[in-house]
Amino acid sequence: MTITAPLGFRASGVTAGLKASGKPDIALVVNDGPSDVAAAVFTTNRCKANPVLWSEQVMATRTAKAVVLNSGGANCYTGPRGFQTTHASAEQVGGLIGAGAIDVVVCSTGLIGEQLDEPKLTAGIELAAGKLSAEGGAAAAEAIMTTDTHSKQAVREGEGYRVGGMAKGAGMLAPALATMLVVITTDALVDADTADRVLREATRLTFDRLDSDGCMSTNDTVLLMCSGASGVTPDEAAFGELVADVCHDLAQQLLGDAEGADHDITIEVVNAATEADALEVGRSIARSNLFKCAVFGKDPNWGRILASAGTTNATFEPAELDVAFNGVWVCRGGEPGESREKVDLTERAVSVVVDLKAGDSSATIWTNDLTHAYVHENSAYST
């Protein structure tokens, strides 16, 4: 079920042969309405893939009747011919569901710098349209996987309406530029402004704070489609919480399945002067290869955390910082605190808290450790 749990949606997942593995590689999600309100956030990378360039045009209308997603090829750095391929897919889907190309969002993921096989793509879309059903959510979630070891899905129940979601990839984790693709569906009746506000706030606190290797994909897309089929106009705050909860659930699933990771690390920066300060410090730590290697080595190396914090412009006094690993305050006031021997980093979940003592704002960033398996997967991926 999942993305087809809310009323008004049909989906399918099929094998078009774009993937060498022969696994499913085309997913189609159709919004049968009555409403076709949609909102989306895209990668902020300036080198955007063709499907992102196209889908940005679609989203200018603030509506979408369908989204077609393919794995097995990112259609990125493929020039005008690649854009034409994307546009043809949108046109084909539009024709099959009685809509225009401009109603169809397109997402692609996989290797970059190569053209998609157009005949296979066309045949696959035809097949996917024929298999659309209100039970197709799980099949769609399977078809968008690349190096994922399992599909990611989530559903939440609101007051008379539902929110469902599927995701693939490793998001901001961006292994091999594989893409974070997320589709969220709801049968709540919401207007375009509400959908946009709710989606932006939800992604800001979830997917945007997943920072596994600091590499930003060229294809990232998070799409919210609202069918209105429940007839229920939700309270915005409650609806926002539900969408954020689905995003958080999917983000944690992405984190747990990140390529090569041994540890899921939660970095909480507390008592910052501003949320932006807390975020800047959290991101700088999440991007420190030295810190990430240390966690892989089960070493509560707080010095590498302070050194990362020291590269930021956040407000704090270096000699006042406290740092805890899994609840043990190994650094107090910029000096050794409790014994590092007390810290046990054998579990997959690792908690780091950094106290800036500069205010009352905070932020949480999620990341992974840097492992041999990460290096292996990302050095061998395209060879």
Place this chain on the structure above:
Amino acid sequence: MTITAPLGFRASGVTAGLKASGKPDIALVVNDGPSDVAAAVFTTNRCKANPVLWSEQVMATRTAKAVVLNSGGANCYTGPRGFQTTHASAEQVGGLIGAGAIDVVVCSTGLIGEQLDEPKLTAGIELAAGKLSAEGGAAAAEAIMTTDTHSKQAVREGEGYRVGGMAKGAGMLAPALATMLVVITTDALVDADTADRVLREATRLTFDRLDSDGCMSTNDTVLLMCSGASGVTPDEAAFGELVADVCHDLAQQLLGDAEGADHDITIEVVNAATEADALEVGRSIARSNLFKCAVFGKDPNWGRILASAGTTNATFEPAELDVAFNGVWVCRGGEPGESREKVDLTERAVSVVVDLKAGDSSATIWTNDLTHAYVHENSAYST
């Protein structure tokens, strides 16, 4: 010879027992004048080690009569007691050479968050002072090594004067927060303004552009000491070139000995609108783990280069970028160019050129690949 190649300098390197390995760990360099002009650049990390905090005070006088360097402990995040240890070292060296504490620069490198063994340090400095000689340069260069596999030294001959240098560590490469320490000596007669200008320009184009893992050390120090013993006042441009040449030589030695690296990568960004743009793009590529893993895997993955460039604010059109690996233009105008099969990445030296087609500025950044050995060394370092 090296740092003692210029007239007016004595140096020594001894074993104080700060290192568990029992290898040399204290180096002393004394400037016998007649001039004691000096200039220095320090890490811009806000979380600075105690020796950096002290040495910044010394350099406010724009003179220095000696520098004492220890490996086997960074004296970083060690609070007021650690600062006191640094100050006591300066005072002790001053007493031994007939100068004040304020004349003595102190540098430390090694593990952080631990106090130095003061009795060992004191005895070691006493020993080092007794071994000072005009042939002690090589011994000093040995004593500052941590994970370096060999010492780094360079000498250049000017018109009637010399410039010598020694370096340790992996600089901006910053393995395990081990530090880049560089001491450059000259017997040229230069004033403080000239020394400062020349050193800043030289480091800007050499050590500052060495960016192996994006992690900034808490202890980095580059010190230039000018004895004036040759009696020759050099032409500033020629002197500047010589100092830059010594810095470049040492920087390349650091690059070649970076922990765990399989490849030395030169990233040249050309035809940028400004030098700052070229630098921003170069650094973003040098900090992409995905790019660095690809080079380790001998994969000319230009997509990861474009994706890194796309995260910057530099002026360029994404669809116009060209990228070459070892002279093969694998990407032309943001699309596949020459066959990637033509690129051979088996040699240690790798050249990447990115053409932004936006102006006539350029910049070069040096970095290393991301390897299993890097992960191993940095996950096992302090355990």
